[in-house]
Each structure stands twice: as C-alpha cells, then as structure tokens.
Amino acid sequence: MITRRTLIGAAAATPLLSLPSIAQNRTKTLRYVPGSNLTVLDPVFTPAAVSITHGYCVFDTLYGMDANLQPVPQMAAGHTVSDDGLTWEITLRDGLMFHDGEPVRAQDCAASLARWAKRDGFGQALGAATESFGVKDDKTIVIKLTRPFGQLLHAIGKPHSSPAMIMPERLAMTDISSQVTEMIGSGPFRFMADEYVSGDRMVYEKFEGYVPRSEAAAWTSGGKVVNFDRLVWQVIPDPATAAAAIQAGEVDWLATILPDLAPIIDMHPQVNLHRSDPFGVVSVMRFNHLQPPFNNVELRRAILKAVDQTPFMQAVTADESNRDLCLASFPCGLPGVNELGDGIIGSLDVEAARQAVIDAGYNGERVVILNPTDIASIHPLGVLTADLLEKIGMNVDLQDTDWGTVVQRRVSKEPVENGGWSIACTTWPSISIANPATNATTRGLGENGWWGWSKDEEMEQIVADWLSAGTEEEAQTLFDKAHNRALDQVPSVPLGQSFGDGAVRSDLTGMLEASVNLFWNVDRA
Template structure:
C-alpha cells in the first residue's frame, strides 16, 4: 500500500489545520496523532489503506495479535486446541468481550467476520480455500476444520496489516459484501469512534471505551493488555509536511506517523522529541511494479535488466534515507525478519548499469516504448521515481514518462490495456515489512498465477514451492522453503526490490508507554506531565 500526500493542498493545510487544533484547548486536550493521508474509508476489510488500518486498531479487536518480537499471541481468544493431525482447530473466546453498544461478542461474530475477511484478503483466501468447515460450537467457541494441511493458521488470524481480520458483529459482517463499506462502525476495541465529530479526510475523534476489558499481560506490540490511558484521541491529517514537524516541535500534536525526512536531523537534537527505532517488519521497501502481461517485460532478461538499474545505496541516499536505510539488504522478505534470506541475492548484490545494457542486448530489446507512471505527489515515491527514470535511461530503456498524482495512477495501474490505450509498463512503489515479510502476502511471491493483481506474474517453478510452504507447519522447513522462494523471485525478477529503510515515527518525549512498532499504537500511552 502506497503512502502519498497532495502537495497542492499545502496552503490549505496551514490555514485550516492550526485553528482546528485550537478548538479543543478549552476542554481536556485529546491525544493528537497525525497520519500520512486523510481517512475516507472506515471499513478495514473493504478499504486497503494504511490509514483505515490505523483507525481500525483503535475501534476493533483481533482474535490473535503479533507482539513486538513477531510472535503470535491470543488476544480476543482465551486459547485454542488443535487435533493431532492439525486439521481441526477449536478456538475459545475470553470472557468479558463486548461491542461498543454493550452486546456480547460471540462465536457467531467471529465466524462471520472471518468469512468476510477471508473473501477479501490474500492470506484469508488461501486459508478458506483449505477449509472444509468453519462453524460455531456454542456462544464462546468455534471450530475450523481444514480439508488439507495449512501451516499458518495462527499467523493468518494474527495478520497485523492490510487486510487485518478484525471482529465486528455478525449482523454487520454477514450483511455486507467485503468489497462494499459497512454502514455501521461497531467494534469491541479500546476506543469508541465518535462519528458525529468526524470530518472525512481531515480529523477523527475517539473516546475511551469504558466497557473494554484488557488482557492481564503487559502491552507488547499489538498483543497484551490494551489499556486506554487517555480519555479522548484525535487523528489528524496535515497535507503540509513542514507543518507536521512544526506542530510536533511546538507541542501542538503528540505523535507523527511519519516524521518528515528533511526535519529528522533537527528533531534528533531536540530533547523534547523521540524518533522511532522500530526495525524488521516495521521497516519499508522500495520496489518496482512491472507489467508482465505485455512487451518488453514479458521477457525475463528485460526484467533482469531493470533489476540491475536499482542501486539501493544511491536510491536510499537520494530519497533522504541514507541514515536509516539498509542498502546491503537484498531479501525479498526483508532483512531482520523471521523468513529473511539472501539465497539468490548475489544476482542483485552489486547492481550495474553496464550489466543492464548487456542484458538488454541479450534480450534483443529494440527500443520498445516503456511507459513509466511517475507519482509526483508522493513524498516517498517522487524521489525514487526520479532516480529510477535516470538509471533506466542510462541503461538504454526508451522511457515515456507519464507524471501524475497517485490517485490517477492507481486507477490505471489495475488496468491491462495496451500502451496505446492508456496501459503502463513500470510503476515505482513502496510497501511495509508487514506486507512483504510473509511469502503468502509478499508482492513478488504470494500473488503468483492468481491473476488478481495488476502486475500479473506467473512462474511455474514458484507454484509448487508456494503450495509446500502453505501446507508446512515446521518452522525450519518453512524457512528453507522461503529461502528457495527468495531465490526464484529474484531470478525471475517478479517484483524488483530497490532498498529497505526505516520510515520513522516521532513523538513528544513527555509521553510514557509509547509502543514503537512501526505504525501508531495509541493504547498504553499517557502523558508524563501537563499536555
């Protein structure tokens, strides 16, 4: 999922955002955190945006959650039992769970929510495809019966990012197709959404859920006790990047989802500000989405030539991430993660323009037009796109640069039209480790031969490896299969990676209990002094 901003709204951001921040000064000040883009879609299943995910973690809860070490722990669940053949899973809800309207959370709600999620999410679809039956067993238990081995049941239920299997009432989940937005937001999480105060795309308010019963364990990543320690929360959008930094430095906001890169050196010297150090899955990866459906990128040699254009050190430095980047990392599933591997990475360890030229000659490339869609309104993607353009031209690609805002590009991206009818060849993108670290959701592996993504790769050698990984439950064998998938994905250049980096959050130093995880976690936070 890409992160974008609309630079043309900067002036409006200055004139509109600051007065709104002052509105709440006459009453108890809410905890204010600034997200990267405006909140438009409130449904975490129909909406693939990270800002919708951030919203949903305040309002909804999950059956299983990932802790700070990447382990999966019971959250809404009291626990589970699994049969000896690992085909039957029985799950028990913990007591005290209630939706915001006071109605109890039941197994019927869990089953309906999982079915809706499973019809939408990449991993969810794989899990349901391996499921013979998913049904209730009383009000507080449900049973998942597999038709064949599936090694990542708990990992699927605890998927931390888009799409997250949040639990909502069965009456809502069952009545709403997963591609349509639900009309009612009813969760059981630690905060209650205040719809009457919501200004779409600009600000969103929440209050503490007094009915919420947190787990007894300390908060850890997304797991443990979700104790809401602030009475009110305000989620804000500031299109002006500079205004975000100024507002944090002046104490007008408490937390930035992404600190402006240009302001990081100054922020590091400010003792009133803390910069995130989250790594591993919390980091991000530049990559290139390639259209495999049409020439010239239906030729693996041309794709490998593009791979050789991606000098990770140059790209990260040019985008401002030299201090927080990992240019030596060439792992499809990202370095610092459980399945990160360098097998096959020697092919891209030392990218070379000269080697790219050689590969184009071997491919018989004859100056065919390559349409590169450049998202100029994205603070993250615009600098990457500029460097990609330069290096591809130096290698000999005949580029047709079509610059636009990300929203327009995204609409064309999902189309499969020929180039003379609005088609495309290459798009610079950025994803998080929460998307990339699992082979089944990785953009260069998990969508192989599915036909449901715009890049459309289909590598026969990858299919049996994915099937074996999906069925495998032994961690060591899963790591071995992931390493081999890493090799094949790089060899076939399905989704060329261009540099891993940490995109830091920043927050006020007087805050206590901030969970540094890679995206905003608002529970467990309290102010150390007057806000």
Template sequence: MLQRLQSASRRALLLAGLAALPLAPALAQTAPAPTGTSTGTLRVVLSNELTSIDPVVSTAAFVRNHGFMVYDQLFALDGKGLPQPQMVGAHTVSADAMTHRFTLRDGLAFHDGQPVRAADAVASIRRWGARDVVGKALLAATASLDVIDDKTFELKLARPFGPVTESLARATGSALFVMPERIAQTPATTAITDPTGSGPFILDPGAWRIGDRTVYRRNPNYRPRPEPADGLAGGKVVKIERLEWVAMPDAAVAGSALTNGEIDFIEHPAPDLLPLLQRSRGVTVGLINPIGSMVWLRLNHSQPPFNDPRARQALLHAIDQKEVLQGMGIPTEDQVPYCPAYFMCGTPIESAAGAVGLRNAEPEKARALLREAGYANQPVVFLNGADNPLNNGATLVLAEQFKRAGLTMDVQTMDWATVTVRRNRREAPSQGGWNAFVTIANALDAGNPLSNFYMASPCEGGLTGWPCDTKLDELRRAWWEEADATKRAALLEAVHARAYEVLPYINAGQFRTKSAWRSNLSGILAATVPVFWNVERK
C-alpha cells in the same frame, strides 16, 4: 538529481518552518490546553489520512491503522512477532494438528452493545478469506469452519497447514479484524460503511472530515486482557478520552505543530526535519518499527512493458538502492546500503537466493533487456503519492534512474488516497491505468512466503498489479504446508530465487524510520504499526 531533491532552498523552507510556520488551519479552532494540563485528547499525524474504512476491500496502511483503533483480533502478534490469544480465551488442537477449537473470552462486546459471538468470528474469517492472500490459503486448506455455540467455533483442516494462529493474527495486508456478523456478511467486493467493532476506540462519524481530521473516543465498555501490552498483543488499556487523527500533509507544518505542542505524535517525520526535531526541547525521536521499512516498487504485470519479465528484470540493473535512500533523505545511519531480501534484512529468514542487481546501476544492461522485451519507448505511467515525503522522494529518484536506462517516464503526481483507488484500474495506462507505483512496507508486510501479500502471484483474483506465476505460488504453498524445518528452509530459498525470476515486485531499498512525539507522553509501543492504547501524558 539528489541535489535537486534536497536543494538548499527546500531544506531552508522545511527547517525554518519548525520555528516560523503558523498554526495549521485545521488545528486553529482546537488549540490544546496550556503545557502540563491533560485535556484527555491525543492529536496524531500519520503517514496518510483516513479516506476509507474497509480493511478487507483495501490493503492501504491507513485502513489498517483505523482497524486497530475500532476492531479487535482473535490472535495478535507480540513484540517478537509471535501470535498470542487476544479475543480468544481458550484454544485446543488435536493430536494430528488438523482440528482447532477456539473459545472467545468473557466480556467481549461490540460498540452497539451486542455481545461478540462465535458466529461473528466465523463470518469475519470467511469475508477476510475471500480476498486476503493469507485468508485464501487458510480457507483453501480448510475442510470446515463451524459455530459450535455462542462462544466456540471449530476449524477442521483438509490438508496440513502450519501457521493457523499466525494467520488469524494477520496484522497487515487485509488484517483479520472481527466485525459483527451482520456487517461481515457484506460481500468482500463491496466496501462496508458501518465502522462498528469491538475494539478499544469508537469512531465518531460526525467528526470525521476528510482533509481535516478523524476523531475516535475511548470505548468505555472495552475489557482489556490482563497481560501487559506487548507489540500488538496484551492488554489494550486506553488512557485517553479522545484521539484526533489530524490531516497534515505538509511536513514542515507538522514539524512546527509538534515542537509547539499543537500535536502529540508524527508517525513519519520528513527525514530532513529529524536533526532539528532531535534537538527540540519537549520532543522525543524514537523507533516504533525496530526492523525498519522497505521501498517496494509495484509493477503492472498486465500492461506493456512490464507484462514481459525481461522488462521487469531490466529494472534490477537500473536501480541503485543506496541512491534511492539518499534521495529520500534517509540519514546514513538509518540506511541499509544494499538489501536483496524479499523478507527484509535482519530477519530470521533473510535470503539472497537468486538476487541480481540493485547494488550498482548498470543502465546498459537494463537497455539491452528492454530491447529484448520489445520496448517501443511508450510512456511509463508512474503514480506518485506525493503527500508522503518518503514515497515522493523514492518515486522521483527511481523515475530518474529509469530514464537513464532508456524508459520514457510519465510521473503523475497525486495524493496517496488517489493512488490507492487508481492502482485498482486495469485499463491501459493511456486510458487511466498505470505501470508502476511505490509503497513503503514494513516487516509485518514482508513477513514470509505466505503473509507477504505482494509476493502472491495467483493469476486470478490477485492484488493490484496482477502478477501471475503458477510455479511461484506452488513453491509458496509447499513452504507453508511443510512441517520439516530443514525442508522449509530449502523451500524458502527456492521461493526467493523464483521471485527474482518473475519479480512480483522489486525491493528498492531498506531503511529505518523514526517517529517523533511529545516528551510528556509515555507508553508508546514498538508495535511496527502506530497504536495508541497504553499511551498517556506524564
């Protein structure tokens, strides 16, 4: 299987493409100025192109990436993952930690020139809290959320809730971004169409062409914080005039464009290309995600066979994480050969409580559990977002492992944008639904028992996949309501062990991902997600 995924012919095509492929058609009409001349334009290739813009309705990473361009946050996570004031200028907490008062800093304005008000922040929190798992937990613990004056709002808790500022700094899943009240009043089930925010970039709707590029301009009226940029926090100083997010799904074309200076940044170069990119003059390969990423296998809990926990548990014995990473082309030095941790290995809350399988495949154990679950050889529809080489590699290897375990696999290939739409369908797989898909998560996604949105199992109103387990959600809630550190540590172990019983999703391998950019760029931030304030040409 691995030989088929990384055949000599494919490798030759990809590597030769760096030197031989022509300029991508999408860039042909906008070739950059000669080397050494700053055009004021930064051209970037991210994992997927922008196809929708609502960060509440969609949890897709490309929508989050767009959100950090055009919106700002009340609090933001610094390089250590700690929440820091961003739009907030002053924050006071009562002695019993049950009342929080926030005052917005001076100079905040939306792209249409209107000032940012406390009413905008409150409306944005309420809309976000109607869908996001962190937002729902915060609002469920809230007695009142009121506007005090144009710049001040107050949150009173009905019961203890420790991570208030961490929640307001939510950076993934449905990240918390502040919108104008008129937009934030849109029902959380209806996608917004107006991209007005108050962030450091402004979307140019007339230049947004799906399949080609998305264009942003520097917001001339944005007032950065005075602190240096640090992770997603601090001063968002934009040093370019224009940002082009280029659609370029072919990995070899993107690598060629980077080495030739036709683009400036690739978020996730194909692993096969990294050795040559590292040797290319004028290219820097580095980490913007220090902890790394993880392959998450999301299963549909509402449809056979994975509505039965025994069928989900069977996959623990079908998966060999190291084989998955090898099939994705991840270099050995960037692999974590085995990681059972739902909150990722290498983090302060890494755990192996309840862990089963994943290290060495045992197909016979998997077959036995499938028989117990009553699996009747029906096709398993596995959605493959093949325009992302990491997703594609992981999906193909996992499909082969599941075949060995006795599952009849139906791998359906499409682009990732289509996956993000298809995965919301609850119909039977034979009627346009699905059974499984792969997504790539990072440390912000994994977070903790509250912020890990794929762990939430609320039964009603849950995320795609629709996991339902009252006990797991009760343990999660007990964790974020517990103030005692020792008790919280014990609760985390209980959460982890229960997750291995019900499997809201499965960890299929952890690895580090490198990005690549032109060496004449400075200011690339290790923010885990790609952001482009602070970046300039030397």
C-alpha cells in the same frame, strides 16, 4: 523556505488549531495527527494504514503478534488442533464485550473470519483451504479445513493490510464489496460517530467495558491498557503546520513528518522523533509481465543484476539512519527472511548489463515508465530507473504524472501504444509483504494478482506447500525456495528499505513498536 525560527515563531504567535488547549486536560486527552485523512472506516475493506490504525482502536483480533512477530492469543484463550490438522477449535477468553453492551460470541468471530477471508490475500488462501468457519457453542469457534494449513494463526493474527478484526455478526454479514460503516467493535476505544468529521477530526473514548489481558503489551498482543479518557485525531494536511502544532504543545503525536523537518523537530527540547515501525517500507520496481519487453524473463534478470540500490535509497532519504540496502525479495529483518539476493542484485556493472540486455534479445521496444510527481518517496525511483535503463541501452519513455493518473494507468493491460505501461515503482509496508503468501510483489497469480500480472504456477505451488508446512524447518525451506524462485523469475526488483519518523511530545511514554501507531500502553509522564 521553512526554518526552525519560522515554525517556532508561528507557533508562539497564535494557536494554530481551533481546539481546546491540551493544558486544560493534559492527563485525559491524547491528541494525534494522522498521516492522512480517514475516509474508509472499515479496516477489512481496505489495507490503508490510516484505516488499520483506526481499526485497532475500535476492534480486536483473536490472535495478535508478539515482539518476535509470532501469533499469540488475544481475544482467544487458546486453541486445539485435531490429529489430522483439519479441525481447529479456538476458545474465547472471558470478559469480551462489544461497545453496544452485547457479549462477544463465537458466532460473531466465525462470521467476521468468513468475511475477512473473502477480501484479504492471506485470508483468501485460508478460505480456499477451509470447508467452514463455524461454532461449537458461544465460546468456541470451529474452523474445518479441507487440507492442513500450518500458517492459520499467522493468517488470522497478522498485524497489517486488512487484519482479521472481529465485528458483531450483524455487521460481519455485510457483503465484502460494501463497507461496514457502523463502528461497533470490542476494542479498547469506542468510536464517537457523532463527532466524526472527515477531513477534520475523529474522536475515540476509552471503552470502560474492555478487559485487558494480563501480559505486557507488545506489537498487537498483550494487555491493551488505555490511560486516556479521549483520543482525538486532528487532520492537518500541511506538514509545516503540523510540525508547528506539536512544538506549540497543541498536539501530542504526529504520525509522520517530512524528512526535511526531522532535524528541526529533533532540536526542540519538548518533542522527540518517534519510529513505531522498525521494519519500514520496501521500494519496488514493478514490471508489466503481459506486454513486451518485460514478458521476457532474461531481460528482467538483466535489470535485476544491473540495479544498484544505493542511489535509489539516497534519493528517498539523505539520512543514512533512515535507509538500508536489502538484497532480498522479502523485507530484511523479518522472521524467515534471508538475504538471498546478495551476489545477484546489482552484480553487473553498466557495460556487462548492456551486453546482458543485448543477449536477452531486446529489440528496442519503447519502455514506458509511469512516475508520480506528487509523492516524494516514489518520484525519484522512476527517474533513476529511467536513467539506468537508458545507460544499458533501452528505449525509455518516462511519463511524469500525478499519483491519481498513475493509479488509473497501471491497471491497463493494453500495449504501450494504446495507453499501457512497462514499469511502475511504488512502496510497500514491510510487514505487509513479510511471507510467501502475503508478498504481492513475488506472487504468481497472473491476471488475478497484483498489477503487473506475473503468472508463475511453480511459485503458486510453493506458496501452497508453505501454507501447509507441518514444521518450522519445512516452512523455512519452502520460504527460501519461494525466495529463490522470485530471484530467478524477477516479478519485481527490490530497490531497498527505508524508514520514516513521526514525532511525540517528550512527556509521552509507552509507545509500542508496530506497523501502525497504537494508543494503548501510552501514558503521560
């Protein structure tokens, strides 16, 4: 059993990490423990949070998100739009330079956008409406559209899940099916490739050639002022060891801590809990729409109305401050999200839900629930789903396996008799499913979409209309229309919203809110 005394005693007994002491260079080096190992360096190739955290160190974006989650110029000085809305010209600000000493040109940006638009979901929507990503001169990017795309700045400025990060043209020409491995960007840190050891540590140095913007830093926008000479990521897989290391002062910042360890960390006089992402993650029950029984929309509606989010969120975290009910198919608290599921989600008691299942024509088909045993935030979701479905009269087969097996199984489109599945639960960072275009849990792309393969042509038309909306009022109306469509067709069932904490040494200041941890603006008191 891990106790506070155990952790503090271990920390006091001997150094936990074979690293130079922070005390030797406290004003120059920031030591960080990521939530997982950094294996993919290309932040456009993967939406993994650890790769995006790395990406924001090395690369920059044309537009960032401000404190109101609105796109504002970052590498850009500004933009103009033609009267017909089909030609966008984005001008670069002065002083932009890559880590190899080359100036940032519009050609680099155009090539980076073109590559990103082939990989990212929001980027693909923009790419489908784009004739070309081109240039007028070295300072001016020209995006020519085939139809108006009112959400263009939101697309290229989005902060999570493969942001549109800018690379030198020679790297941006890399085929999107291959990873970029040479880390040359124009961001506030240089990646020290010769010190990179996957599974052990990653090292970044302050880029002296970076010219910050004059505005205050907020989310991924504003002045990215770096106050440390070096940023060292130390991979510590064991949560207890990581907790002991920050208490001993051997590291400054933990990306994540186990909920069970949070009270111990909170008691330490020199360590504070830290929550960078105020919107957390959304837990989701996902149906397989290709196979019975959940190719039946009436049955999906019955389950949506039977789900009480409270036990699901209580199972994820016992701390009430770390969970919220969110009666919506989009994450609560984000711009444009209204809680339209109030009165729908969880509106039926067990007996009424049992009758709704009968009325839907359920024929006793076996319901296979894929459930990972090795992810604490997801495992209880499957257990509770199985319990609920049994109570409302369904034939449930809960299959507990490791996460790797779940990932392999859930791509199968076969019937359950041939190794297929019916339901799988997972979590999504809220910011990554914040609008009708990026929310994979509500899209209707069929077999070209997220596993579960919900096909809904009406939803896709609403998304297209939202992307082309000319005013904020029109966009909000279409956002609500997409939301109501999701509640009607039930591609997925939202199970609630939860929030995770990290930890920082109490002498650190200036940590920003964002969907990942950011290392500019941070200083030591």
